[in-house]
Amino acid sequence: MRDPSKLWLDKNENTDPALSAVVTKVMRSLPSEAYYTYPDSASLYAKLADILELFPEQLVLTAGSDGAIRAVFEAYISPGDVVLHTNPTFAMYGVYSCMYGAKAVTLDYRPSNNGPLLLSAEIIKAIAQERPKLVCLPNPDSPTGTFYPIRELELIMRAAQRVGALILIDEAYFPFHAESCIAWTRRFDHLVVARSTGKAWGLAGLRIGYAAASPEVAKILHKVRPMYEVNTVAVHAFQRMLDYAGDMMDSVKRLQAGKDLFLSEMERLGYRTLKGQGNFMHVAFGEQAAKVHAALEPLVYYRKDFNEPCLKGFSRFSATTPDLFKPIIQRISEVS
Ligand SMILES: Cc1ncc(COP(=O)(O)O)c(C=O)c1O
Structure with missing residues (x-):
């Protein structure tokens, strides 16, 4: 659970x-x-x-x-x-x-x-x-x-x-x-x-x-x-x-705004990102990975890494709203 x-x-x-x-x-x-x-x-x-x-x-x-x-x-x-x-x-x-x-x-x-x-x-x-x-x-x-x-x-x-x-x-x-x-x-x-x-x-x-x-x-x-x-x-x-359907589309727009905010903040912190076209995105935390994962542990579930070479080193986050992303961005900034 x-x-x-x-x-x-x-x-x-x-x-x-x-x-x-x-x-x-x-x-x-x-x-x-x-x-x-x-x-x-x-x-x-x-x-x-x-x-x-x-x-x-x-x-x-x-x-x-x-x-x-x-x-x-x-x-x-x-x-x-x-x-x-x-x-x-x-x-x-x-x-x-x-x-x-x-x-x-x-x-x-x-x-x-x-x-x-x-x-x-x-x-x-x-x-x-x-x-x-x-x-x-x-x-x-x-x-x-x-x-x-x-x-x-x-x-x-x-x-x-x-x-x-x-x-x-x-x-x-x-x-x-x-x-x-x-x-x-x-x-x-x-x-x-x-x-x-x-x-x-x-x-x-x-x-x-x-x-x-x-x-x-x-x-x-x-x-x-x-x-x-x-x-x-x-x-x-x-x-x-x-x-x-209008509410669904408004939600899609909110999640896309959340995705844009999260990606631009991760890029500002110097991390590599992959935007992709789904309701998810990837961030490579590189040498900071262990620190970032430890800091996010109490806050959020996400996929930390992949075995496949094409996504090795990337973490995947599902999109959410800008408001819900803010504390996550804050936490990552603190340890970056
Ligand atoms: C590409 C793809 N197809 C199908 C599904 C299945 O979705 P659902 O059965 O919930 O409609 C998923 C779920 O993650 C998916 O990523």
Whole structure:
């Protein structure tokens, strides 16, 4: 259990108090049917489809975006199939490759002056060589924070199409990174886009996310869903939260302001930083690392270091508001 008196910046959750207040208000407004009835998610499908300008038949609600990722593996991957994914990336890509007996081919990010580096051309080449059944690519990726501009993403997607691979583009960090390829699901039937509510929406604990794809692919994903794909509380809460998209966007802006403040203060203190495109960022405390970690211990949870060469020596902090960052900045300044 994490200590509630510390700040939780270790799992890329949304710790913005103003958004939490909106979520709490919504949760308190739920009718008692949200608890005593089995889920009926038809109206959430319709509302979400309307917002995304897709057909409801293109969507699959899942237990977090992790549920969408798992559904793709369950529906498409048989033992021995090749799955191509980046490294490091969201840990469940490796876990599900293992669980479903896939042969995982991983493409490593290299260290560079600008942080982890993997060229889109290298991914395209690997797709052509390995002819995978599935390509998994979070955009932006985690924990690297790296992203491919939409033009390059399109080239990667078309490379997957050429070899008959399905490509899963994981947009867990939308709209921290606002560019999306969800509209492509209207035109391509080898693409799945996974979306989370755990980051921008501040609903990590509710376990609701979704996959968007062509109606044909969504139908295949629906085949592996449990009796009820998501719980009734999550259905009611997310449906109501969709009316508060403005509050969600305001929260994204606050977290981005917090991120900018933290990064500029760390740079002022002489530390190397990586901004990245997610709701998180990296700081290398160098020779001060042991002192800084000791000073922050009573205040905040964060990821202290990485084993992978591309992020070795960097600590990762999830974004929070400028106000919540201030005591952390203060503490780091005192020991720097
Ligand atoms: C890239 C990426 N995808 C998916 C997830 C899973 O998110 P959730 O299942 O909470 O929607 C995460 C969580 O950290 C992530 O970083």
